Amino acid sequence: MSAVSRHLSGKSVGRKKCGKKRCTTRRGDRTLRKIVEKDRFQTLGDLRKQWTESGVETSRATVHRRVLLNQKQRQKRLTWATEKQHWTVAQWSKVLFSDESKFCMSFGNQGARVWRKTGEKEMPKCLKSSVKYPQSVMVWGAMSAAGVGPLCFIKGRVNAASYQEILEHFMLPSAEKLYGDEDFVFQHDLAPAHSAKTTGKWFTDHGITVLNWPANSPDLNPIENLWDIVKRKLRDARPNTLDELKAAIEASWASITPQQCHRLIASMPRRIEAVISAKGFPTKY
Template sequence: MRSKELSLSVKQAIIRLKKQNKPIREIAKTLDVAKTTVWNILKKKERTGELSNTKRPGRPRKTTVVDDRRILSLVKKTPFTTVGQIKNTLQEVGVCVSKSTIKRRLHQSEYRGFTTRCKPLVSPKNRKARLEFAKRHLKKPSQFWNNILWTDETKINLYQSDGKRRVWRRKGTAHDPKHTTSSVKHGGGSVMAWACMAANGTGSLVFIDDVTADKSSRMNSEVFRAILSAHIQPNASELIGRRFTVQMDNDPKHTAKVTKEFFKGKKWNVMQWPSQSSDLNPIEHAFHLLKTKLKGKCPKNKQELKTVAVEAWQSITRDETQRLVMSMRSRLQAVIDCKGFATKY
């Protein structure tokens, strides 16, 4: 392996010390370089009178500046393009380079291949609603968020599946809409659960098939109201107190007419929530904590899965839930900064 060449300042220091009649051994020790290196530089100066490095021969660069710009342009325009597709595009204009060369040019411009982040698809209408919600609630005090009972449903799987894609992007641009893939909720799972939490801790974790008459995980408005009747008031009383607000997303069973009448009859205050805003709901990160705690567990069936899931949910500490709820201002600011698009949360 070729050693690194000395800088011009070091070479000049060698000449300067030699003029002071310093021996080669002392010069080498002072500048922390090899004695042979010092000797070679002195001989070169004596022979040629030059200290600059001679130009080394090497293979000519395979791409021109124009080719490099074309490679970058293809990635910026279509971040999901592959190296093979870029190679084929270059061949169409008469540029024949290897995939390794294309990768090097991208790496030199600080592009790396990353797995895409999966984010909800946000329509223009929902972007506007998210922005309005964020601006309206950005300055709310911490007590406002402490009085909210956060609710949602989640899938807990026995076996995880992974549909990852890779994308060319620069560091720090993971959540740019051009660099994320879209997801649609409720794509199947082993058990479906409803849960609630507040800043003071986690509440109930209810499995849907334990509530439905046919033991299925399909939850309709009737099943949803049964769960709310049994769990909202006790959890709110324990975690918050008499004055509380229920948060839930805009799932059809949550917004059904009978559900709205149910809330009105109970005289519970419900927060108006923008659609496709799971990144604003701190309970989503609590679910992530739950599933992280389940890693390493090996339940053999649904019943064992339910048991370990309840234990993991109850093991989430008050400090963790408090930290999640207190992140609301940062979440809202992120929505504003992203102009309504999905955020890093």
Template sequence: MEQQLEFACAHFHWTVNDWSQVVWTDESLFELGKPVTQKQVWQTPEKKFDLDSMAVNHQSVEVSVAANCEELTLMEDGAPIHTALASQQWSQDHQIQKFAWPSSSPDLNPIENLWYKMKFVITNLFNPKTMNKLRKAIHIIWDTMPFNPLEALLVSMPARMQMVVDKNGAPTQW
């Protein structure tokens, strides 16, 4: 809770425009036979998902996304792919500016809301029964989203910071 509160206090003054200068990253598991809830596919907003690059893993597909921005400030959570030595070295070699993101803070990452919405649509509109249909549903949903689905979610960032401060660093409704 202390990390979340420190982070919120340090970014309390940030505007939606400030938040729009962040490259957001996250991953999520989409599973068959469950309320769709993490296989790794890196993708930028300009590209479409390549269905061939989505690998099957125990009847699930994990999708990772890096979204946004012209100036590069990278948001990475504590996922192993971000903390791996090769990833850290690449970021250092390319002088990538990173956030000191608080651990265990999914409520601060607006992409989490995007995953929830995608899973809801997949479960309620597509209800896929095979991995191929699940991959296609992910592809269709991503392709039909506005160019930058994070724009609307970024509007919530000042309120997220306020709520973390109000709750003294405790988890929020987000």
């Protein structure tokens, strides 16, 4: 009642901004970036410890949020989520989600985590030498609310030309299988091969609408959850050769049901709300 009274009397005009106060300063954020750049392979606990020693007392969750996304990327995620806030599950069911994922022979040790942003993949500070590299394969896949499409095992590095071959021989069959003659919207991230001008022309020539997508947003892509499911199943298979690894991946992918896919697509409105609540920061998804 007091708040209503103040509003009617005009006393609420010019009041200070409400909401939780930001727990770190811009200077503190710059300090964290310097700590990360010294050693990209530190654990989240190590980063928090060094940041605390520099005078910034905060939680592990805050450290995680500050490292992965810069302010511009967070704002783009928030803007994107706000634009999609009122999309229904039926609308999300029209989206064909896609992604690439790497599968290694050594599932017990997936290697050290490196803290890096888009475009820093090949930086020397983001690379760590190893005595022995486990054999691995890169896989492309797509999914919708109706199920999954055929997998593509990628040979070599993906450039615009090879990516368009994947679209031609695997994305189009996936769309045919999952949508038939119905219209759909295609989703992929902002990898260089995906955002190349020739790739954009390929979509235009084929009359396919591409969903705009914010950078560094795996938490918004439900196919990431499918990759996790496949990798968990592979821990039990324990393949010994690349052929066995590929066969195990295909078998695990084929076991994914339309019901699982539909549940993941149905989570999209919740993912959107989570991004808005987090003001663009990474979410639990």
